[in-house]
Amino acid sequence: MFQFNQVIDVILQNANEKNEVYxxxxxWHLHRHDFWVLGYGEGKFKASDRNNFNLKNPQLRNTAVIFPYGWTALRFKVDNPGVxxxxxxxxxxxxxxxxxxxVDPVQNVKNIPTEAITCGLLRKMFLNKQHN
Structure with missing residues (x-):
């Protein structure tokens, strides 16, 4: 589980799929978050590739691509509690x-306000569970 407000870097590495030459x-899409695309590269990611990351004005996205036999570097902030x-x-x-x-810190997820539950059966089930 991540810590709230932690900054996470993710390196997505693309290799061959069904055979060695393909x-x-x-x-790649991240639900309920945006991330910065720090860089792309060919071949296998190396630690020295970090020297070429765009930290000045990276693209902000929620979906990025990984090219064949390449890598993509992403960064996001853990600021939206949930799974x-x-x-x-x-x-x-x-x-x-x-x-x-x-998993963003789920202990920070708040209860759903009762006024947000307007559907008859769902409202009844939710209220009974919350008050038991």
Whole structure:
């Protein structure tokens, strides 16, 4: 679990897929957060690639691509409590496991205000559970 207001860097590395000579472009999407795209590169990411990160005016996105046989560097701030999916939104790849769950400090998630629950049955169930 992340700490609230922590800054996280993520390096997405794209390799071959079904055989040694085939790699595809993949979008990656983070739900309920935006992130800065710090850089892209070819081949395997190296620690020295950090020297080329754009820290002055990086793009702000919620979806970025990883090019074939390449890498993409992202940065986001943990400031939205909850459990959020980070994944390739192309369905077959999601089924193959191209996704993770990021947990922002869930203890900071507030209760849903009762006035937000307007649906009859849902309202009744929610109120009964909250008051038991």
């Amino acid at each position: 790699s595809e472009i993949h979008p 959020w999916v980070f994944h390739c939104p192309i369905e077959p790849y999601s089924h193959m496991g191209m996704g993770v769950i990021f």
